[in-house]
Amino acid sequence: MTWLPPGKRAAVYLSIDDVHPARAADCYDAGGDLGQGALGHLEWLLERHPVLRPTIFLTADWREISPFPTRKLLARVPLLRERVYLAKRWPAGTMRVDRHPEFVRYLKSLPRTEIGLHGLHHCHPGPRIPVEFQNQSEAELTRMVTEIRRVLGNAGFDYVPGICPPGWNAPPALLNALLNNGIEFLASARDTETPIRPGARTAMSGVRGVSLLEPSWLADGRLAHLPSNFDATTPLSRAHEIVNSGGVVGIKVHVVKQIGTYVARDGLDRNYRNYLDAVLGDLEDHYGDELWWTSMAEVSDRLRQVRQERSA
Secondary structure, rough: OOOOOOOOOOOEEEEEEEEOOOOOOOOOOOOOOHHHHHHHHHHHHHHHOOOOOOOOEEOOOOEOOOOOOOOOOOOOOOHHHHOOOOOOEOOOOOOHHHHOOOHHHHHHHOOEEEEEEOOOOOOOOOOOOOOOOOHHHHOHHHHHHHHHHHHHHHHHOOOOOEEOOHHHHOOOOHHHHHHHHHOOEEEEEEEEOOOOOOOHHHHHHHHOOOOOOOEEEEEEOOOOOOOEEEEOOOOOOHHHHHHHHHOOOEEEEEEEEEEEEOOOOOEOOHHHHHHHHHHHHHHHHHHHHEEEEOOOHHHHHHHHHHHHHOOO
C-alpha cells in the first residue's frame, strides 16, 4: 500500500474522544480527575506499550451535561424542540480548557500523545444534543472552529490540525470551515460492524461511503479522512483481518464510561483498558516491526507526502 511507509504491512492508531476538565465531583470524570480517573488507564497503557501514540480529541469549552433530552415537555413540542436546548448546560467558560491549568499541564505531560479538536461546546439545540455541527452556515462554523483554535492556543497546546466532530457529524459546510482554518484531517466515520473485505466502505456513524480500511481524501483532495473501525465491542479477529488487508486498525475510545443511565460501549474503564492491553500485546507479538504504530496526524502527514512524491 503506497500510503504505508516502506516495510510496513499495516498501521495502528488510537484516539480518545470527549476529553475535557470535568471531574467525577462535577457529574462525571472526563479527564479532570487526571491520573486518578479515566486518563489513568491511558497512562497505564502508555507505560505498558511504548509503541502506542494516542490522539486525544479535546473539547475547547464543554457545556453538555446530558447527551439526552431531560426537558421532556419541551421535547414534545414540534418546531420549538428543534430551536431550544433540551437539557441543562454548564455555563459558558466553566469547562473552558484555558481556565484549568492543572488539567492542561497533565495532558501536556502524557508521553507520545497528541491533541486534536473535538468541538467548541459539544452540544446543540434539539434532540441530537451531542451533534454540535448540524445546520449552521459555513460562516458560523468557521467562527466556531476559529474559537476552538483560539482557546486551545491560549491554553498552550501545540495541537495537531485535525478534528473528530462531536457525534461524528460532518456536513459539507463544516468541511469548508475546516479548510478555512487550516485543518488538514478529519476523523468522522466510525464503523465497527461492516465486514472487513477489500474495498469496504463505511456505513455506520458519520461520513459514509469512504474507505473503512485506509485513509482517504475528502473535499476534492484537500482534507484527509481517517476511519475508526475497532473498539471495545469488536473481536480481536477483526484487528487481524484489517492487518491482513493492509489497512489501519483505528481504535476508538471515549473517556467517559457512564453519564446517568447512559453507558458508552467504548468508555474507558478498567475492563476496556485490559481488553486494549490484550489486543495491543497480541498485535505486537504477531506482527512485530511489520506494523506502523502511528498517530492520526502522522498518517495525515504521510498521505500528503505520498501525494507530493507522486506529483513531483
